Amino acid sequence: MRLDRIDHIGVAVDDLGAALELYRGPLGLPEVHRETVSEQGVEAVLLDVGEGHVELLAALDPDTPVGRFLAKRGPGLHHVAYRVTDIDLALRDARTAGLRLLDEEPRRGIRGTRVAFLHPAATGGVLTEIVQPPEVH
Ligand code: CO
Numbered sequence: 001m002r003l004d005r006i007d008h009i010g011v012a013v014d015d016l017g018a019a020l021e022l023y024r025g026p027l028g029l030p031e032v033h034r035e036t037v038s039e040q041g042v043e044a045v046l047l048d049v050g051e052g053h054v055e056l057l058a059a060l061d062p063d064t065p066v067g068r069f070l071a072k073r074g075p076g077l078h079h080v081a082y083r084v085t086d087i088d089l090a091l092r093d094a095r096t097a098g099l100r101l102l103d104e105e106p107r108r109g110i111r112g113t114r115v116a117f118l119h120p121a122a123t124g125g126v127l128t129e130i131v132q133p134p135e136v137h
Helices: 018-025 065-073 087-096
Strands: 005-013 031-037 043-048 052-057 076-083 114-118 128-132
Touching: 005 018, 005 065, 005 128, 018 031, 018 043, 018 052, 043 076, 052 065, 065 076, 087 114
Parallel strands: 005 052, 076 128
Antiparallel strands: 005 076, 031 043, 043 052, 114 128
16 A cells, blocks of 8 residues: 555544634644534544644534544544545555455545545554545646
8 A cells, every 4th residue: 555645633622612722823723624524423624734734523423433432532633644646546455455444435535535444453553544635627
């Protein structure tokens, strides 16, 4: 699998407003995108940091993946996302290498991306996302 670079780190937050005060304030990162993904039960905010991003994730409901994460572990680092050029190829490579996947097929991410998650058991306890950016027309 060829990973081009780190695309973003995902951070689970209890209080999006308070987290944004920190990230936009003392940490000085500009907010560039905000999107609610109802099928994942999450509100995501992207902040720019150089070529990469921080993705703040707030649960819309306790009974969602991020809601359950927050209940179990509290707020903090949630996942690391690597950028790839071809997510279908990356998933094929991951399968060939015997890596356990959470997503057998790519699904819709925020900002027109295609994303898939590898199982943290396959990646040393780090929930790992791969991201293919949208085609630029
Ligand atoms: Co992400």
